[in-house]
Amino acid sequence: MEVLAQRLQQQIEKIQDHGEIFHKEVNRGFVEAFMKAFKLPANFLDPITKFLSLKKPTSIIWLSLSECTGCTESFLRNEIPGIDSLLLEQISLDYHEVLMGGAGFEARKNLQNLDKGKYILVVEGSVCIKEPFFATFGIEGVSGAEELRHLAENALMVFGVGTCASFGGVQAANPNPTNTQSIHELISRQVVNIPGCPPSDINIVYSLMYGILFGEAPSMDSLNRPLWAYGKTVHEACERKAKFESGDFVQSFDEESMKMGYCLYKVGCKGPYAYNNCPKVKFNSKTSWPIQAGHGCIACSEPNFWDDFGVFETPMLKDHRSFASKEWITKEESCQNLQDFRTSIEEDCIGIFLDSQNTQILWKGQNILEGNLEVNPRVFLQTLANKSKLTARLVENYKNYFSALYQKNMQESEESLISKNIADVLKLMHFLLSLEREKNFHHYALDEAMSFAFKKISDMDFGVKIAGDKILIDANKGMRLVLCYALGGLEYDGIAYGMMASLCRALREGVGKFMESQERSFSVLVGGDLVQNSLVKRWILRDE
The missing domain is CATH 4.10.480.10 (Cytochrome-c3 hydrogenase, C-terminal domain)
Structure with missing residues (x-):
């Protein structure tokens, strides 16, 4: 925050030193809403308001490529500070083929003579690169790809507004006959992606305003989406x-x-x-x-x-697997003997042994993983039903929609059965979803998970925390989601895929938090009979 405050103050001083001062009224309600979105402290209110009141309107070049103008439509519906305030006071929309008054040779000439580093480039739409004439500009017939490269090279920042610019859009759908691509695939500049079809006006305006205020992109996820807007699921x-x-x-x-x-x-x-x-x-x-x-x-x-x-x-069903993109999963060998695995772990290494019989996280020769899971489906369902009105309703719906499964699980013993093997989430999941009692349900569940065509993770919300030198994984609460997804129509393979991914993610997160608690990094070795393919290994070793 201190760095941002200093940068803002430097911007104000630069304006005052150069004498280019524009005295404008600023909507403080907009500034307050902007600060709330980015979790900025109260002491930013006056500097932001002052900067916006003094600064020259920021030059925006809005390039339209393969798109439907829906993102522009969303932008025009901005209510706070309002599109009139934006266009007349905060930004100078120097090029926008739909909105600008200029046209013809002069408009093209101005676009070619922009001052380097003095404008922000906003791109709406993806790029068709199979043939240069799918989208052209001016009498010169400049292709969309050429125009994009030229403008991006000299821009202060580049924003990809909408899913077309960010990820290619529907025109990039299989089989993609025009070889349409997102803009970041064509340029070497960092692109701030603001996806959506269309994105909301607030996501567009606030992200742009952050760049104008601080001269840099906001914090972003692995897909270059601003975390303030795209950090949580819908x-x-x-x-x-x-x-x-x-x-x-x-x-x-x-x-x-x-x-x-x-x-x-x-x-x-x-x-x-x-x-x-x-x-x-x-x-x-x-x-x-x-x-x-x-x-x-x-x-x-x-x-x-x-x-x-x-x-x-x-939902994502087996019957619709033909719609899914194929992902190749290769078989991988891993050590399946716990004793051999233990001896192979070097001093500065943590071992994750994901196994149907005994899952462990090994450090300095000791198992540092702890977790207790109720694997008796009858006790699990009864406990869940007594937890709250919400979960009681969930179990009641499970009983009504999956009556045979419910009755079979109610025939289990009344004795609680606690497992210390976190991989037994697959066992409990199987009991809740299948009337069959396979001898090797861990591997049956794994095989079903790997057959899921859509490769989208249905998160199971496992809790992970550190207690001293122990990694604690709590899966009991998250197991309710097996019932939720099943009642929502997701089939065994999709739920198993989410369960396996969530299990691997919990192990990875636990090791990451443990490293933080130790204030050092370790190499990680994986083994066990459930780590037999490239996807599971990737899930454990890095975030997907």
Whole structure:
């Protein structure tokens, strides 16, 4: 925060030293809302207001490539500070083919003679590169790719507005006959991606304003999306989330349950897999957003959403696997004997042994992993039913929709059965989802997980913390989500895929937190009979 405050003060001093002062009224409500979004402290209010009141309007070059102008439409509907205030006071929209007054040779000439580092480039749309004439500019017939490279090279910052610019858009859908690409694939500059089809006006304006104020990109995720807007899933803030947790799902769009706020997962909502703040900022001056309007999220802010999530109005089902992009998973060898694995671990190394019989995290010859899991499905269901009204409703729905499974699990012993092997989440999951009692359910579940075509992780919300020299993983709470996803129509393979990924993520997160507690880094070795392919190994060793 100190660095940002210093940078802002330097910007103010630079304006005052150069004498280019523009005295403007600034909407303090907008500044306060902006600060709240980025979690800036109260002492930023006056400097930001002062800077915005003094600065010259920032030059914006808005380049339109392969797009539908939906992102511009969203931008124009900005309510705070308002599109009039933005265009007349804060930014100078020096080039925008839809909105600018200039045209013809003079407009093109101005675009070619921009001062280096004096403008921010906003790109709406992706780039068709198979043929240079799919999108051209001016009488010269400059291709979209050429125009993009030229403008990006000299820009202060580059923003990709919309999913087309960020990830290619629907025109990049398989088989992609025009070889359409996102803009970051063509230029060497950092691109701040603001995906969405379209993104909200708030995500566009606030992200641009951060760049104007501080001269740098906001904190971003691995896909270069600003974390303030894309740091959480749509599901986390959805007004229908409580109904997901209670297992109450809309079965079809014409049901009365639509009006009762039931969850839309079973009719295709991809909210648990999409990172965006739509429930919070909404659209059209906060009038509404897709789920409020009665349709599930289609994950439009995710890469390849048009190819990777199956049919828009169903969960990701086996019957729709032809819609999924193929991912090759190779078989990998790993040490499956715990004693041999233990002796192979060097001094500055942590070993993760993910095994159907005995999962451990080894450090200095000792197992530092702890966790107790109730694996008796009868006791698990009874405990869950007694926890709260929400979970009681969840178990009741499970009993009604999966009556044979419920009855079979109720035939188990009344004795609690606690396992210290965290991999037994696969065992409990199997009991909750299948009437069959395979002898080797760990490997059956793993095989089913690897057969899941869509490769989207249904997170199981495992708790991970450090206590002294121990890594504690709590999976008991997260196991309720097996029932939630099942009632929402996700099949065994999809739930197993999410379970396996969540298990690996918990192990990786635990090791990461342990390294932080030790204030040092270690190399990591993996083994065990559940680490037999490249995907599981990747899940353990790095974030997906």
